[in-house]
Amino acid sequence: MRAYVRTIAARTLLLALSFCLFAATSARAEVYGLVVGIDKYQHLPSLAGAVNDARDIDNALRTMGAKKVILLLDGEATRDKILQSWRDLTDEAAPGDTIVFSYAGHGGQEPERVVGSETDRLDETFQLAGFQNIRPGNRERILDDEINLLFAKARHLKIIFLADSCHSGTMTRGFDSRSGVLRTRLGGYGAIIDDPLPKPTEATAALNPEDLDNIVYFGAVRDDQVVQEIKIDQKPRGALSWSFARALRGNADTDKNGKVNTAELARFVTESVRTRSSGRQHPQMTPRGKPAEITLNVGKPEPDEFERPATLSIVNAPANNSLGGELTNVTLAARENADLIWDYASGDMLTSNGDVIAHLGPTASAADAQAIVDKWLLLRDLAQLAETNPLSVRVEPNDKLHRSGEQIAIQLGGHNHPKLTAFNLAVDGTVQFILPAPQDPDPRYHGNLKQGQPLRFPLKVVAPFGADHLVAIAANAQNAQLINALKKLDGRKAAGKLRPLLRQALDGKTFQLGYTGIFTAN
Incomplete structure (x- = not known):
């Protein structure tokens, strides 16, 4: 679809999720922001998370020194107000300045209004707070053709469009209702009745984003995926918006020079969204038209919170049980505020994002649950360590739920270092050292990497089922301290012991780190 929106992901009006890299090409260049978030x-x-997203991005833009930011939340974000705010910013901004336009809320699709203008015969839309398919609410939407026209009229500016929304697709994996309420940003609706919006001209409908070299998009999901709100720091969020705001605060500054460029932003957001959503979302960066390199001045990255305990909800347990008192590094919480949910009756352990990560059984002990909690805390540490130096670790062919006997593979790529260390955190929290194994007859396990050559490991799905997590670390030399720690803990439910040892072994070192969950069922 020739719409900006379309370009990105989720076949959305680029809505699909675009992401930003703004900055200035000269010392005088300014950054402006139009930030929209709609929950109600x-x-x-x-x-539940779109307003959180908008406030976070608004704060990040102001912190990094944006000259002017317009924040529109819920009912304030009307069609007229959004379009007028855009005009105000483009009128004030000078050539070479950057405008960041972010949207968090529902997206949708409807039959194209100019026949033949879209390859899939569908227009993409932002659905605003008062939208419905009949008058007067059907005016409260903005279409991809309109967005394209806004951008085409502002070719003297750099534009960053972040759309934390989707227009079509399905869930990557199912959502277990024991984890709480599922909220997605796909707002389906019927045919528009008595449309009050003017039909675009054929010229407007034919606008091609590839003709514009001043725009950078980041898509939050692929066309076949849905944007699911997830829990981050005990708050509902959009993974794209959270990652983007964190990048602006300096966490994407890989070389620690106080600036973030296009490549750093792309790498950071891509891996951060995928990791934080447990593979449920794969953001798509679509810089059509070869946009100019953009560099953004940023501050120091946010500090990591390694010591914060996990929050756990125990459901379907006997009244007045003492299970919580037997666990360490855990704060008991209501299900809606928990990182992990332990269904005591079935023995299943779930995440707040709807995945069953372990089947402990109905006779599971507090020690069994502790092993999962320790593993979850280690994964949280790994996610933070991986942010500024990510290594791509993916499940092939996809991140769906894989069944017993299915053939899959793990692929590593994007490495800049020649030596590899890898281990697995099994379903039950067992640490399993994998490589380097220099005596293994298969050279892939020797721990050597060649730049530009991905490494692929075929796997077959077998019991136990739940979620394994494969961790890979690339460095210029093998880390003897880390390897010795992994070998000592190999075969033990010792994620809790590995946490401080891993941080100590990596402290002050140059490395890339990545991990992926492998979700399985019988």
Whole structure:
């Protein structure tokens, strides 16, 4: 679809999720922001994280020194207000300045209004707070053709469009209702009745984003995926918006020079969204038209929170049980505020994002649950360590739920260092050292990497089922301290012991780190 929106992901009006890299090409260049977040819909299912997203991005833009930011939340974000705010910013901005336009809320699709203008015969839309498919609410939407026209009229500016929304697709994996309420940013609706919006001209409908070299998009999901709100720091969020705001605060500054460029932003956001969503979202960067390199001045990255305990909800347990008192590094919480949910009756352990990560069984002890908690805390540490130096670790062919006997593979790529260390955190929390294994007859396990050559490991799905997590670390030399720690803990439920040892072994070292979950079922 020739729409900006379309370009990105989720076949959305580029809505699909675009992401930003703004900055200045000269010392005088300024950054402006138009930030929209809508949770409270009058006629569509409400969301819970879009306003959190908008406030976070607004704060990040102001912190990094944006000259002017317009924040529109819920009912304030009307069609007229958004379009007028855009005009105000483009009128004030000078050539070479950057405008960041971010949207968090529902997206949708409808039949194209100019026949033949879209390859899939569908226009993509932002659905605003008062939207419905009949008058007067059907005016409260913005279409991809309109967005394209806005951008085409501002070719003297750099534009960053972040759309934490989707227009079509399905869930990567199912959502277990024991984890709470599932909220997605796909707002389906019927045919528009008595449309009050003017039909675009054929010229407007034919606008091609590839003709513009001043725009950078980041898509939060692929066309076949849905944007699911997830829990981050005990708050509902969009993974794209959270990652983007964190990048602006300096966490994407790989070389620690106080600036973030296009490549750093792309790498950071891509891996951060995938990791934080447990592979449920794969952001798509679509810089059509070869946009100019953009560099953004940023501050120091946010500090990591390694010591914060996990929050756990125990459900379907006997009244007045003492299970919580037997666990360490855990704060008991209501299900809606928990990182992990332990269904005591079935023995299943779930994440707040709807995945069953372990089947402990109905006779599971507090020690069994502790092993999963320790593993989850280690994964949180790994996610933070991986942010500024990510290594791509992917499940092939996809991150769906894989069944017993299925053939899959792990692929590593994007490495800049020649030596590899890898280990697995099994379903039950067992540490399993994998490589380097220099005596193994298969050279892939020797721990050597060649730049530009991905490494692929075929696997077959077998019991026990749940979620394994394969961790890979690339460095210029093998880390003897880390390897010795992994060998000593190999075969033990010792993620809790590995946490401080891993941080100590990596402290002050140059490395890339990545991990991926492998979700399985019988």
